[in-house]
Amino acid sequence: MERRDFLKSAGIAGILAAGRAPAFAQGSRLHVLRWVDFIPACDVELKRQAPEASKALGAEVQFEFINANDLQPRITAAIQSRSGPDIIMMLHNWPHLYQSGLVDVTDLGEWQGKDQGGYYAQSEAAARDGKRWLALPHGIVGLQMAYRKSWFDEVGAISWPKTLEDLRQVGMKLKKKGKPIGQTLGHTFGDAPAWSYPLMWNYGAAEVDKSGKKVVLDTKEAVESLKFMQAFWKDACDEGGLAWDDTNNNRAFLAGDISCTLNGASIYIAAKRGQDKIKDDRGEPMVRDIQHGPIPNGPAGSWGYHVAFSHAVMKYSKNEKLAKDFLKWLHGKEQFGKWFEVAEGFSVGSTKQWEKHPLWDRIDPPMKGYRTAAAASRMIGYAGPPSAKATEVYSKYIIVDMYAKAVQGLKAEDAVKWAADELKKIYG
Amino acid sequence: MKNPIAGGAGGAAGVEVALPHPRTSRVQPRTRVLESERLLAALLLAPAVLLLGTFIAYPFVMGVWLSLSSTTVGTAGTFVGLKNFEKVWNDSIFREAFQNTAIYTGLATLFKLSLGMWLALLLNRHFRGKRLVRASMLLPFIVPTVLSTYAWRWMFDPTFSVLNWTLYKLGFIADKLPFLSDGVWGLGCAIVVNTWRGMPFFAITLLAGLQTINPDLHEAASLDGANAWERFWYVTWPLLKPVTLVVVVFSVIQTFSDFQLIYVLTGGGPANSTHLIATYAYQIGVATGLLGEGAAISLFMLPVLFIVVWLQLRYLRRLEGA
Numbered sequence: 018m019e020r021r022d023f024l025k026s027a028g029i030a031g032i033l034a035a036g037r038a039p040a041f042a043q044g045s046r047l048h049v050l051r052w053v054d055f056i057p058a059c060d061v062e063l064k065r066q067a068p069e070a071s072k073a074l075g076a077e078v079q080f081e082f083i084n085a086n087d088l089q090p091r092i093t094a095a096i097q098s099r100s101g102p103d104i105i106m107m108l109h110n111w112p113h114l115y116q117s118g119l120v121d122v123t124d125l126g127e128w129q130g131k132d133q134g135g136y137y138a139q140s141e142a143a144a145r146d147g148k149r150w151l152a153l154p155h156g157i158v159g160l161q162m163a164y165r166k167s168w169f170d171e172v173g174a175i176s177w178p179k180t181l182e183d184l185r186q187v188g189m190k191l192k193k194k195g196k197p198i199g200q201t202l203g204h205t206f207g208d209a210p211a212w213s214y215p216l217m218w219n220y221g222a223a224e225v226d227k228s229g230k231k232v233v234l235d236t237k238e239a240v241e242s243l244k245f246m247q248a249f250w251k252d253a254c255d256e257g258g259l260a261w262d263d264t265n266n267n268r269a270f271l272a273g274d275i276s277c278t279l280n281g282a283s284i285y286i287a288a289k290r291g292q293d294k295i296k297d298d299r300g301e302p303m304v305r306d307i308q309h310g311p312i313p314n315g316p317a318g319s320w321g322y323h324v325a326f327s328h329a330v331m332k333y334s335k336n337e338k339l340a341k342d343f344l345k346w347l348h349g350k351e352q353f354g355k356w357f358e359v360a361e362g363f364s365v366g367s368t369k370q371w372e373k374h375p376l377w378d379r380i381d382p383p384m385k386g387y388r389t390a391a392a393a394s395r396m397i398g399y400a401g402p403p404s405a406k407a408t409e410v411y412s413k414y415i416i417v418d419m420y421a422k423a424v425q426g427l428k429a430e431d432a433v434k435w436a437a438d439e440l441k442k443i444y445g
Numbered sequence: 446m447k448n449p450i451a452g453g454a455g456g457a458a459g460v461e462v463a464l465p466h467p468r469t470s471r472v473q474p475r476t477r478v479l480e481s482e483r484l485l486a487a488l489l490l491a492p493a494v495l496l497l498g499t500f501i502a503y504p505f506v507m508g509v510w511l512s513l514s515s516t517t518v519g520t521a522g523t524f525v526g527l528k529n530f531e532k533v534w535n536d537s538i539f540r541e542a543f544q545n546t547a548i549y550t551g552l553a554t555l556f557k558l559s560l561g562m563w564l565a566l567l568l569n570r571h572f573r574g575k576r577l578v579r580a581s582m583l584l585p586f587i588v589p590t591v592l593s594t595y596a597w598r599w600m601f602d603p604t605f606s607v608l609n610w611t612l613y614k615l616g617f618i619a620d621k622l623p624f625l626s627d628g629v630w631g632l633g634c635a636i637v638v639n640t641w642r643g644m645p646f647f648a649i650t651l652l653a654g655l656q657t658i659n660p661d662l663h664e665a666a667s668l669d670g671a672n673a674w675e676r677f678w679y680v681t682w683p684l685l686k687p688v689t690l691v692v693v694v695f696s697v698i699q700t701f702s703d704f705q706l707i708y709v710l711t712g713g714g715p716a717n718s719t720h721l722i723a724t725y726a727y728q729i730g731v732a733t734g735l736l737g738e739g740a741a742i743s744l745f746m747l748p749v750l751f752i753v754v755w756l757q758l759r760y761l762r763r764l765e766g767a
Binding site: 094097255261262435438 | 519602628711714727729731734
């Protein structure tokens with residue numbers, strides 16, 4: 018038989034017998050997409066775990082890490098083209114927005130909650146729609162305000178300011194000394210909403226009522242929060258923050274250009290790991306001069322917004338079972354425990370059991386505040402139930418831009434009205 | 446039937462010689478098909494049609510369909526008529542983006558044209574190292590936009606800007622300039638970067654146009670007493686107008702639909718003050734997953750560009766006619 022005849026008979030006969038075009042081998046490779054972690058060692062640990070997972074599951078596990086601001090476009094492209102990573106990391110309450118493209122992981126969600134001491138409300142709000150788990154909660158990045166203790170002491174702030182107004186007063190003195198507070202109001206995924214939403218809540222304002230259908234933003238409380246922000250920005254902040262992304266404040270803080278910023282623990286951890294190079298103005302390791310405090314109280318309380326992370330199995334994936342098996346393996350106490358230790362408090366668990374981990378006994382005192390930070394969190398879209406509409410508001414940066422417009426000179430009342438109108442278009 | 450011939454070279458008279466059959470004049474069907482000009486034309490055009498259809502027509506038709514549907518990420522959506530366009534038209538951020546796009550395109554094209562023309566006139570002269578200068582001038586155009594824009598972003602960085610540092614050290618400023626942290630400054634910076642990047646395209650094309658102008662015309666104008674400006678205005682400019690119009694058409698299309706530069710430089714911020722139609726369409730359609738709405742935003746570019754291009758080409762035709 019000649020080569021051409023063989024190809025003809027074998028190829029065509031095979032296709033005819035199968036009744037469809039030949040498919041590539043399936044189920045042999047699992048593709049997991051995550052952000053580039055602010056703690057690089059966390060990604061290193063996952064890469065270290067990948068061969069172990071491959072061995073345990075009998076399939077090759079591959080991680081891909083991309084910039085967090087590029088995750089949403091990538092998710093949309095993957096769902097629409099019905100191809101791409103089998104598992105994608107979700108931030109905030111994104112699973113609600115993308116739920117039609119995600120596999121139901123209720124079995125895993127229930128298992129993890131029972132296995133690890135029950136979820137934080139934040140984790141559930143982010144990844145659960147009624148009884149259905151849209152994604153499997155992985156961790157929460159707590160956000161606290163990192164500040165330079167000695168500089169605060171120098172202006173008379175021996176203890177962390179109790180109220181937002183106190184913080185403005187301290188910040189005013191620091192800015193006069195050329196060491197302003199640094200806060201982003203840019204179009205960026207983490208630090209900007211993590212400041213803007215709590216500021217709105219802590220003045221008693223909210224996007225919608227409990228039904229999640231009626232927009233209630235246009236109130237005097239919201240206007241007051243904007244007036245505070247206008248004064249705070251002018252008196253205490255580095256006004257370049259309007260163009261910052263989530264990395265600018267880290268760099269500015271570690272360069273000694275700002276005295277305080279809302280952030281995950283990545284500034285502290287970077288200063289600790291690089292203490293040979295990152296020094297303060299006296300030549301001492303800067304890490305010794307870094308402390309953390311929560312967002313101070315507003316007139317209506319002290320809420321934070323701590324970013325929930327989860328893993329979603331994509332509906333188009335040909336490896337659904339393998340993906341679920343992998344998530345059970347990765348989120349299990351043993352593997353997650355190793356990753357959790359590497360994170361050194363930057364990422365805490367999605368469940369309360371991790372508050373009891375021995376890590377917290379040996380961790381540096383400035384890091385202890387992250388242990389329970391996730392408990393005092395509200396979810397974007399408050400006071401309504403978690404919804405895709407809240408994610409849409411977040412993705413359009415409407416709350417962030419309300420504050421950004423105000424600090425750029427728009428009247429507080431007009432900025433609130435603008436945002437309320439935009440919200441009404443979304444919530445209907 | 447055999448064709449008998451009489452005799453032959455040195456042949457005996459009366460001997461019949463059988464010659465090979467001549468090729469029949471009837472063309473085989475396969476040959477006829479291959480020789481068909483219409484088929485050949487279709488075959489030669491097919492790859493181009495396939496490419497255009499796949500990469501231009503299909504996405505365009507898909508975009509039109511999406512804009513008329515309620516499609517969101519992961520859901521097919523239904524036909525909603527012009528609802529998305531109506532929603533977009535009433536969107537304050539879209540209006541801001543539209544205005545930004547018009548300002549960005551208008552000013553950047555104006556700067557690229559005037560600076561490109563100036564550069565082309567300089568490069569049209571003879572000087573040492575002319576070839577090296579001409580080649581290096583193309584660098585901003587050759588470097589990938591994302592890379593060069595990242596470099597500019599660092600230069601405009603709110604905290605570590607080398608420009609601010611230099612101006613401060615030289616004593617020109619006491620406070621940092623808000624390159625990217627102020628809406629007006631941000632759009633201004635984007636126009637500067639776009640001009641820097643697009644100017645070589647203008648310069649090199651106009652230079653090519655300049656070199657087609659007969660030097661005798663300039664010489665004659667000089668003899669008639671025309672100064673440098675008059676020579677440019679009455680000789681160079683009229684002859685260069687058709688080339689200039691074509692370059693401007695290209696530039697307007699590219700600048701109006703610009704995406705990469707703004708996406709990298711400002712991301713549309715602060716507070717949407719640097720969003721262009723393309724970046725806003727991306728934010729709504731791709732980042733937020735509202736594909737129908739995003740497609741409607743991007744399709745708003747079409748009538749504007751169509752009118753601009755049509756007017757310019759009409760003017761060009763009139764020039765050629767004259």
